[in-house]
Amino acid sequence: MTATIPACPECEGALNLPTDLIAGELVACDDCGAELEAISLEPLTFELAPEVQEEWGE
Amino acid sequence: MQLAFITSRLRVEEKQLLLALEREGVPTTRFDDGELSLALTGGAHPLLDCDLVWNRSLSFGRALYATAALEALGVPSVNSARVVETAGDKARTSMVLAAAGIPQIATRLAFTPAAAVEATEELGYPVVIKPIVGSWGRQVARVDNRNAAEALLETRAALGGWQSGIFYVQEYIAKPGRDLRVFVSDGRAIAAIARRSDHWITNTARGATVEGLRMSSELAELALAAAAAIGGNTCQVAVDLVESPRGLLVLEVNHSAEFKNSSGPTGVDIAAELARDVARRLEVIA
Numbered sequence A: 001m002t003a004t005i006p007a008c009p010e011c012e013g014a015l016n017l018p019t020d021l022i023a024g025e026l027v028a029c030d031d032c033g034a035e036l037e038a039i040s041l042e043p044l045t046f047e048l049a050p051e052v053q054e055e056w057g058e
Numbered sequence B: 001m002q003l004a005f006i007t008s009r010l011r012v013e014e015k016q017l018l019l020a021l022e023r024e025g026v027p028t029t030r031f032d033d034g035e036l037s038l039a040l041t042g043g044a045h046p047l048l049d050c051d052l053v054w055n056r057s058l059s060f061g062r063a064l065y066a067t068a069a070l071e072a073l074g075v076p077s078v079n080s081a082r083v084v085e086t087a088g089d090k091a092r093t094s095m096v097l098a099a100a101g102i103p104q105i106a107t108r109l110a111f112t113p114a115a116a117v118e119a120t121e122e123l124g125y126p127v128v129i130k131p132i133v134g135s136w137g138r139q140v141a142r143v144d145n146r147n148a149a150e151a152l153l154e155t156r157a158a159l160g161g162w163q164s165g166i167f168y169v170q171e172y173i174a175k176p177g178r179d180l181r182v183f184v185s186d187g188r189a190i191a192a193i194a195r196r197s198d199h200w201i202t203n204t205a206r207g208a209t210v211e212g213l214r215m216s217s218e219l220a221e222l223a224l225a226a227a228a229a230i231g232g233n234t235c236q237v238a239v240d241l242v243e244s245p246r247g248l249l250v251l252e253v254n255h256s257a258e259f260k261n262s263s264g265p266t267g268v269d270i271a272a273e274l275a276r277d278v279a280r281r282l283e284v285i286a
Helices: B012-024 B060-072 B081-087 B090-099 B113-123 B146-157 B217-231 B270-285
Strands: A026-028 A035-041 A044-048 B003-007 B028-032 B052-056 B107-110 B127-130 B141-143 B167-171 B178-185 B188-196 B209-212 B236-244 B247-254
Touching: B003 B012, B012 B028, B012 B052, B012 B270, B052 B060, B052 B270, B060 B081, B081 B090, B081 B217, B081 B247, B090 B107, B090 B167, B090 B217, B090 B247, B107 B113, B113 B127, B113 B146, B113 B167, B127 B146, B141 B146, B178 B217, B178 B270, B188 B217, B188 B270, B217 B236, B217 B247, B236 B270
Parallel strands: B003 B028, B003 B052
Antiparallel strands: A026 A035, A035 A044, B107 B167, B127 B141, B127 B167, B178 B188, B178 B236, B188 B209, B236 B247
16 A cells, blocks of 8 residues: 555544555554544545444344 | 445455455445435436345345345345345244244243233243344343343333334343354355353354354254245355254344354355355346
């Protein structure tokens, strides 16, 4: 991954990303534990992942 | 030939499935269920140009209604609306399994707290009270006596939403520290695990550990029979079972199972197995 890695939108900590990151993938911030969603790869952008709802599960 | 892949969030499972589909050479378009707007009375949508839908939505409600809508609009899904509707509702699952003669935990359904308390008395304590819709062991309660049952059931009834007034009560099984799960894909039992925990709720979302399990013929046959009752030979489900003094009993069936903790211990690439069956189905349809 060559793009500049943005900071965590929650705590501005540095994100540790998998090399094969794909759009929509969830990553956790090592600093604050926030669950983030890669909403786009170009530009590389993260938002807080949608919160789990009551009837979500497997 | 085009597959639609619907998600709410891209978990490890969905990423593995997308990579497996890529290896199978399946042309796949992704859709976010939060962005869908389906024209029920006619109108174009890219989903309607797809030949098959693989719905991996985390939301039971979204999965059920998207699948039903797409079926009505002529686009089939890997798991039909009937499979999602049945597997996503514990009471409906119990009914379908009972009709098929599948051994299960003794289960009662009641519609008022008072009737549910009587059901707990008749089953004998302890009992387990579960919401009819829900996952990851949430709101699953073990109840040891009448006072606790009355308190819990009154609280549940006050939660709001009509489903909170449908009371699903089961006998408590003193299982041997683990329960079992069999992954079934289109009539094949592809992998089996045991989920072990010191807590009586053996759910990996609650910290249970996973070990691979040899697939005995008894285990495979019962899981396949349960899957067939829910969705014939065309469904992808995970069948949860418990070992009891009466033998193996089916607990529940999951229509969009998580498997990230299961591939390693079983040595089975579950994502690859599921993707292969979906590729095969797509070839038959297209």
